[in-house]
Amino acid sequence: MKSGRHRVRAEELELTPMDSRHKQYHHVDIDPRIILDTYFGSQNNDLQEETMEYPLKQLHKAFTSGGVSGDTLIDITMGPTIFQLLSASEIFKEIIVLEHVETHHEELEKWLKKDPGSFDWSHLSKYVCDMEGKGEGWQEKEDKTRRAVKRVLKCDLTKANPSEPVVLPQVDCLYSGACLDVFSKHQDEYRSILKNMSSMLKVGGYLLLFGFLNMSYFKLGEHTLHILTYDEEFLNQALSDTGYIIQSLDLFSSKKKSDLLDYDHLVFVVARKEREI
Known part of the structure; x- marks a missing residue:
């Protein structure tokens, strides 16, 4: 893969420690609404096409292709x-x-309960309705989503059972939205967290993974925060080592x-879990 800025070899990345100037976002006390307003709001968000619409298109493609299905999905995404x-x-x-973060848990519960002042996701709900073309109203789409979300649990991805003390049955599908990138201080920890997450997925089930290649930081308020720098070669190897067969990889x-x-x-x-590790 050819890429532009700060392109480095995989073996060089392996030796690069976490930048000590950059804290991890789950170790910084940041109002979750700052995260939502900065990266996911409807007003003047130049990144919407890439950081929101792109994964939505890919999820829609995965769910309508006929391969990814089942009864239960676990979602682990950075932010509420x-x-x-x-x-x-x-x-x-x-x-x-x-x-992972308690205040994010509370923010999610506000939306699920339709609390006054909860974050407005209607711009993306409308986008998904238009993409699916079912003639469904965005309010109906949001209510359907609320009904589908049965549990919001605190987790720790560094544990062998991330949902500890709750033990969940293995599920049919696991979605990971940039959490591996943000939580991992180095590439060995990325592999370890991926293994922990994968323990919750059935053999034969699907991992849907969204991330950023060759990224070195992101900002929230006055904070410049850590994100793991990795490339396509590393990602392919990490998935293979964790028992996955990649069905598709889109850049x-x-x-x-x-x-x-x-x-x-x-x-x-989109990767299929072929074996337990």
Whole structure:
């Protein structure tokens, strides 16, 4: 794969420690509404096409291709977001959301309960309705998603059972939205977290993974935060080592320049779990 900014070899990445200037976002006390307003709001968001619409298109494609299906999906996404669940609610009877940060857990519950002042996702709900072309209203789409989300659980991805102390049955599908990138301090930890997450997925089940290639930071308020830098070669090897067969790997080249974050490509992977590790 050819890419532009800060292209380095995989073996060089392996030796690169976490930048000590950049804290991990789950170790910084940031109002979850700052995260939502900065990256997911409807107003003047130049990144919407890439960081929101791109994964939504890929999820829709995965769910309508006929391969990814089942009864239960686990969602592990960076931030208190629900937009990635809108299409999943058409396929899965039960969605379980795992959230690492307590304040994010509370923000998700506000939306699920339709609390006044909860974050407005209507711009993306309308986008998904238009994409699916079912003539469904965006309010109906959101209510269907609320009904599908059965549980929101605290998690710790560094544990062998991320949902500890709750023990969940293995599920049919696992969606990971940039959490591996953000939580992993280095590539060995990425592999370890991926293994922990994968323990919740049935053999034969599907991992849907959204991430950023060759990214080095992102910003929230006054904070510049850590994100793991890795490339396509590393991602392929990490998935293979964790028992996956990649069904598809789609790359989206960055077209937007932003002071908030840097990356060369977005990546979306559909991978089938072939064996336990």
